[in-house]
Amino acid sequence: MGPKIKFRKQKKYRSDVIATAQASGLILQFWNALLVGDDLTVISIVDDPEYAYLLDAIYDTSNIEEWKNFRFNYRGLRLWSLTYEQELTTPLHITAGRGFTECLQHLLMRGARVDLAPGGTTALHEACEECQPECVKLLLQHGANPNATNEDGQMPLHVCTELDSLECAKHLLAFGALINGQSLDDNDTPLHVAARHSLPDHMELYLRHGAALNLQNEEGNTALNAACSKPQDCASLERYSRVCHMLVSAGADIHISDADKQTPLHMACKNANPDVVDLLLKYKALVNEMDYGGDAPMHNILKAVAYKTDHEPERIVQALLNYGSIRVWPGALPKVLKYCCTSPRTIEVLFNAYDRLKITEAWVESVPPEVFQKHREFYESLFALMQTPRSLQHLARHRLRTFLEGRLHNVIPKLGLPTFLKNYLMLAFRDYMH
Template identity: 75%
Template sequence: MSQGSFVFTPTALRSLERDKELLERQQYQRRLTTPGASSYFLRKEVRERGLASSHRSSQPPAFMCQDPVVQNALYTGNLEAVRQLLSKEAPVNLVIQPQGGDMIWVKEDGLWSLTYEQDLTTPLHITAGRGFTECLKHLLLRGANVDLAPGGTTALHEACQECQPECAKLLLSYGANANAVNEDGLMPLHVCTEQESIDCAKYLLQFGAAVNGRSLEEDDTPLHVASRHGLPDHVNLYLRYGAHLEHQNDEGKTPLNAACAQPQEKATLGRYCQVCQHLIDAGAKVLTEDLQHQTPLHLACKNVNPDVVDLLLKNGARVNDMCYGGNAPMHNVLKEVAYKQDHEPERVVQALLNYGSIRVWPGALPQVLKYCCARPRVIEALLNAYDRLKVTEKWVEAVPSDVFKQHQGFFESVFALTQTPRSLQHLARFKLRTYLDGRLHKVVPTLPLPTFLKKYLLLDFRDYIH
């Protein structure tokens, strides 16, 4: 194919125009038949408040493109082919329906068909999402509509979601709307959900993105999103740009609540602690409850993040507040011990007890032993909060034989209490802890005692029971 030529004939272009009209009618009908669609688009128009710039009306029309040659050039980032195929004589505002792998029901044939239909896209979306900066620049220089969104999302959303900062910067410099709302009610800042998207977030803010813009469905701000995904750099960035700390979303969660509420893998615990530290340093309130009356401490205990629990307790969290379901933070962590053993749940139990948490009702200890026995240090911290224990046969039956063999020394020390009272040393500790109830964490570090005694008073782990 020679330079400047184009694959579409005049007849094909007229066919493209007819396809475009058909596509617009289908999209309009789909909007009308989708439940809640009319209200969504109304809310979108209200939110954007006329942000759709007047220059869009002068943009060239979009054409449906199903040519595999064009699609292949775009998906592979072949700059030379893109320049030849999308030259001055060719339309640049193309709508592409890529091929995927979804089964759909073909009513006329009465069978399922593997049609591979996916969301509509454009050359800008394809190149921006894959980091093909030079191809993207060529399209923009050709006058591609920078905010075209046939599939319900803009190319800027695509670049930010795929962590392509140079493409995001290029789109913004060509007038992309930094506050465009996609079909899910999200602005570009809301889709910056990976650590690698930090530069995208910086460019968005530099080009006027609303740091307190709210998503339409959940009323989340970008700070909620960054906190929920454990992104400390994003949180710091948004705070510097004046992000609101105490805005509560539709679930009543502030960004701090959102960070504590998100299920966390062990590898991400440190990131979430950094996020919470940044938020608290900026003045976030640790006692704010969500709609279920759960405080950040309830949520951090449920997700078993020991460092976050320590941070919240040091900043005034209350250990005995009850949520709507009647659970205190101690209840939340004990329910998760069996599922998050590698999160060191014993540290959470220890911290809560040292800050004056309510204890487990003695009659429920066999049940707790049954579900927490795989983590003996949790049991150790709990049992050391009592001056006497009524160990019965139920206790022995609660521990599976394989767990008993794995931690035999510890459980033998527990079961030995059926015939032996607690040691005098432990009773002295219990008496002092009872006297300092609620003040233990403040007073013990100031006492003129050896370090090992201070640790003993604060339930340091010995891996056996006195």
């Protein structure tokens, strides 16, 4: 009796192993077909009633090496992983994210659940993130929820963060996506996202569909604040400038500050975008507004000069001074020289806002030898003022600028003066001090 039972158990075990091995091989074949968009293989497998359940199979890909020796759970249709953090996906997610529209269509026509989100995100989110507009359209046509939220509380429009996702955004709006829908965690709208990622075409699309310009997110930022506060490299300055021009032209409020009382002008100065600073000043941004840290826009740009020399920070300092910005306390000028010396034009325009400079040997020591050698002509002209007073021409300029404080940008262009003299009064760069 004992051996008989043992035999039966052994026989049952062998049949289970064979069945599992066969199923495992077919499941791997199905997986590989999804990865390469082999729609014929996908159809041949899911059309078999025995394997129709694979339409909504859930795969854990957190450790792809475990695919070679995986254990499959037939009830959950899930690969078991030894890792704590699972990365779950489905056939719809795989095909939608890779742009395999034919495979995706076959799966949807056979009843795959369009809003299944085992890993916290739907296939529609996946298609939008990967900029697959045809897949987005197909999912929406089969009933995908355009306002479903993922595990981060974002709707599909919130994950349209690339230039190539524009068509995806168009399809979402056509199928009822909320133009002012806010993410659950950050209260971002699609306009915040487009502004933060400098997407001018998305911006135009959203504004055309009635996006609210001045809605504030969790941090108190409007879309304009979001655009100005995003760190920007030289290559993206022009795009951010376009986005800000669009927002301001559409009526965005340039005076709304965030939770730290930082206005768009504070942020544009911190990120050293001279075109945006010019725009905001033109629309009457408050040049001496203080944030909670006591910093005005001038403080922000001077702190950024050393890291943003390629952004032409001198243009921002010049614009701020011409619109009536506060100046640095004269006793702090040596410190400013030390930290901003790699941008001699910034030093020039800032120091030309004073009628006299009390230059000492400490100033000379503030400029590293290699910086001095690189900009030798300028620093020689600056340090020569240690023994020589400022020119009468400069003193006359300073007197007139003091008289027109805060009105320079309005008055000087209207004066019947030669262009070179107007430029001189507006602190045009000459690359030396006199």
